[in-house]
Amino acid sequence: MRRLGGTAALAALVTLLATGCSPNGGDGPPGPARAAPSSGGPSASGVPAKGSVTVAATLTEGLASPWGVAVLPDGDLLVSSRDEGTVTRVSAKDGKQTEVGTVPGVSPGGEGGLLGLALSPDFASDHRLYAYFTTSSDNRVARLRYDASKPAGRRLGAPDVVLRGIPKGSVHNGGRIAFGPDRMLYAGTGEAGETGLSQDPESLGGKILRITPEGRPAPDNPDPSSPVYSLGHRNVQGLAWDAEGRLWAAEFGQKTWDELNLIEPGKNYGWPEAEGRGGGSRFVDPVAQWRTDEASPSGIAHARGSIWMAGLGGERLWRIPLAGAEPSAEPQAFLEEKYGRLRTVVAAGGSTLWLLTSETDGRGTPGAGDDRVLRLTVS
Numbered sequence: 001m002r003r004l005g006g007t008a009a010l011a012a013l014v015t016l017l018a019t020g021c022s023p024n025g026g027d028g029p030p031g032p033a034r035a036a037p038s039s040g041g042p043s044a045s046g047v048p049a050k051g052s053v054t055v056a057a058t059l060t061e062g063l064a065s066p067w068g069v070a071v072l073p074d075g076d077l078l079v080s081s082r083d084e085g086t087v088t089r090v091s092a093k094d095g096k097q098t099e100v101g102t103v104p105g106v107s108p109g110g111e112g113g114l115l116g117l118a119l120s121p122d123f124a125s126d127h128r129l130y131a132y133f134t135t136s137s138d139n140r141v142a143r144l145r146y147d148a149s150k151p152a153g154r155r156l157g158a159p160d161v162v163l164r165g166i167p168k169g170s171v172h173n174g175g176r177i178a179f180g181p182d183r184m185l186y187a188g189t190g191e192a193g194e195t196g197l198s199q200d201p202e203s204l205g206g207k208i209l210r211i212t213p214e215g216r217p218a219p220d221n222p223d224p225s226s227p228v229y230s231l232g233h234r235n236v237q238g239l240a241w242d243a244e245g246r247l248w249a250a251e252f253g254q255k256t257w258d259e260l261n262l263i264e265p266g267k268n269y270g271w272p273e274a275e276g277r278g279g280g281s282r283f284v285d286p287v288a289q290w291r292t293d294e295a296s297p298s299g300i301a302h303a304r305g306s307i308w309m310a311g312l313g314g315e316r317l318w319r320i321p322l323a324g325a326e327p328s329a330e331p332q333a334f335l336e337e338k339y340g341r342l343r344t345v346v347a348a349g350g351s352t353l354w355l356l357t358s359e360t361d362g363r364g365t366p367g368a369g370d371d372r373v374l375r376l377t378v379s
Contacts, residue, residue, distance in 0.1 A: 045323030047305035053317065053334040054377045056352075060095035061369040063088070065360050067175070068117035068132070069299075069346050073124060077346075077354065077373065078146075080131065082113035082361065087129070087156060090373060101156030103144065107136045112168055115139075115175030120213060121183045128213075129156070132177045132187060139166035139173055141187060141215070162215025163227065167192040167205035172235040172252075176299065181245045184210050184218045186229070188236025188249060195272035198232050206233045206271060208249060208263060222266035232269040232283060238300035238309060240347075246325060250297035250309055251286075258295040259286035260307065262325055288320055288327055298358070299344035304351055304379055310342035312358060317342055319378070339374065340364050351377050 065083040072078060075092040085106035089098045106114045112134030120128035129146045132139065142159035169192030176188040191197040191206035198206025210218045210229035217227045238250025247263040257276025261269055261284065270283035277285040296313030309318040316336040321328045343358035352375065359370040
């Protein structure tokens with residue numbers, strides 16, 4: 001597997017971005033999320049400025065360091081355990097947990113371990129589960145055959161690595177993967193605590209990567225020989241597409257601003273030279289930003305015309321109503337400090353979201369029942 005090709009072409013792209021103009025760039029001072037004035041009525045986009053969240057049920061409890069979620073065709077959930085390296089099937093009907101297998105080669109530590117999960121676009125026929133995980137040397141993406149007919153604990157086949165060489169560290173391992181509407185696999189990576197990697201065209205760290213299901217760079221990437229789709233990221237753990245196919249990403253800030261970004265191919269999002277808005281024309285400004293104690297965003301999902309963002313340090317679920325590529329109202333917070341750290345949010349169709357808590361990740365304060373999957377009804 002090639003680690004990263006087309007160095008010269010990508011370096012030229014970085015130079016172009018550093019000198020060119022970005023449509024979302026700006027020199028204004030940082031401020032709250034860019035949005036229209038908030039009101040309770042519908043916005044110009046038809047999405048209500050004020051939404052609602054109801055915790056319809058606690059689906060299951062007692063999960064250990066849960067991180068990634070993939071929704072099976074029958075609605076059941078596959079949940080990864082970061083520290084145990086296992087995948088557990090959770091029944092959407094009654095919350096019953098069945099361990100389906102262990103991903104070999106996982107080396108947990110710090111923020112690394114078994115992280116994101118994604119189903120193949122052809123899962124009905126190829127039964128492939130993709131996993132992003134940390135090894136003793138790097139972060140990588142592999143696909144494993146999932147065979148539900150086998151006994152519990154033995155339903156995962158041997159991993160077939162499709163991408164390797166993503167930098168690992170005790171922090172900032174990224175880890176979210178998802179297939180886009182274009183059937184390409186996207187991966188959010190971190191800079192592993194080495195800030196210079198985000199702007200380094202030869203590194204896969206601090207990037208959003210885009211590859212084919214077989215692991216090759218997507219042929220229409222900014223550099224067709226490279227998996228890099230965008231650069232200048234600190235630690236991307238949220239990826240979601242809206243109804244028009246736009247890609248959104250959530251990103252951890254350092255000490256000042258967490259970000260929600262609208263991702264465009266080949267664009268530079270500023271880290272470590274810019275955190276939040278105000279980086280100037282060299283970089284793309286975030287669409288919305290939060291103080292780090294209000295968010296520390298991990299997973300995101302799109303439902304009912306809004307982006308929903310799970311906050312770890314902020315211990316809350318954020319709703320960002322959209323009018324096309326812009327917020328249509330101020331972001332709205334729900335479930336503040338009610339369920340602790342929130343790791344992953346997944347759209348389940350209509351007004352339903354799955355929400356995964358993260359109190360057993362070493363930074364929370366686990367209580368009885370942690371960690372859990374909640375079923376939400378949202379508007």
